Amino acid sequence: MDTFLYLFFTGSYIALLIWGLIGIRKQDLPQWTSFIYLIILALIYDNGIIAFGKWIGEGELLETLNLLRFWTHAFLTPLLVLFATGTLKESGIVWAQKKWVSIVGIIYTVILIGIEVWLEVSQLTLKAAEEYGVLRYVSTKEASGPPVMILLVTLVLIVASAILWKKTKWAVFFIGAIVMTIGSAVPINVDSGAVTNAFELFLLFTLVWTKRRLIKDKLRVY
Template sequence: MDQLIYMLFTFAYMALLIWGLKGIHTQEFSKWTSVVYLVIIALIYDNGILAIGHWIGEGAVLENLNVIRYWMHAIITPLLVIFSIGTLRESGVSWAKKTWVTTLSILYTIVAILIEIVTVTADLHLQVEKEYGVVSYTFAEPPSGPPIMILFITLAMLLAGGVLRKKTGWAVFFIGVVIMTIGSAIPFDVASNAITNLFELILLTALVWTKRKLIQKELYVKIVKPH
């Protein structure tokens, strides 16, 4: 069953990428929020490998393909910090364009990447897992403690989403992060490992929708006129 679900997620992310790129101009790619496309590509790969692992079969090929999944997660997922600050910069939040914010955002992202590499990816030992029709490679010994890198990213997205909602009235970004956070924290008693991926899709849909608003120049800081 999960095999089909992951395949549907793969096609959903492909559609999301196409929608996100619709009408985009070349100069738009240089903006911070364009990193969302890299995140979507990584998720297309992630869900795609989970969907076709059964056909590839266990062995070195599938194991190496799964190793790439974990490295992409470690390096690309933290770019959501850059996306978060980018939404503020591009919607006209003046302090988000300051040098110290730019520097802090980049350093924060690098730290998140290094934390994941040092604590998880650098010493990656995988074993085959067969569950709900999906064949993949996962941790032989799951990392202990909370997912620090994810906590770093979630905090940045919640803060940026909250500021964006307050300054522009656009709440979709913030709501998407809240749904993802709550959905990931609740242990669902369902015969599937794909439930978390559903919340990821909801979050990325919210991010791409926000990016679309920025591309179309429809997201600006509200200027409060003095009485």
């Protein structure tokens, strides 16, 4: 079942990336919200490697490919902070245009990358694990809850999306952040390790939709 789900997620992220780029002009790409495309590419890779793991087979190649999953996660997931900051800047919120907002966003992102590398990746050792029909390499360290980096990124997403909702009446970003948070926190009693990734896909869908709304429909402060 999980092989099918990971293949589905991989295809969905490819479709989401294409939809996100359709109609985007070159002058729109340098904006901070465009970091969402890098994050989607990382998720395509992440889900794809897991989906095809059993065909690649256990060994050094699959271990290296999975190690790269952890490193891309550490460096690219914190870019969601810059995306969230970008939604506030690009919607025309006055205080978000201040230079200090950009500086704080960049520093916060760098700190999150450092935290993830220090706590999760720098001392990482992997072991092969086959579960629900998929083969991948996972950390040998026992998980003791959500990673600190994820919690801090989620906090920024919720706060920024709430501000955007209040200022522009656009609630989609906020709904995505809340659904993702609840979906990650509430245990789902199913024989699958991939089902909860649907909440992540939903979040990314709302982020791309928000990006397109900012560009195409000129989402602005009322």
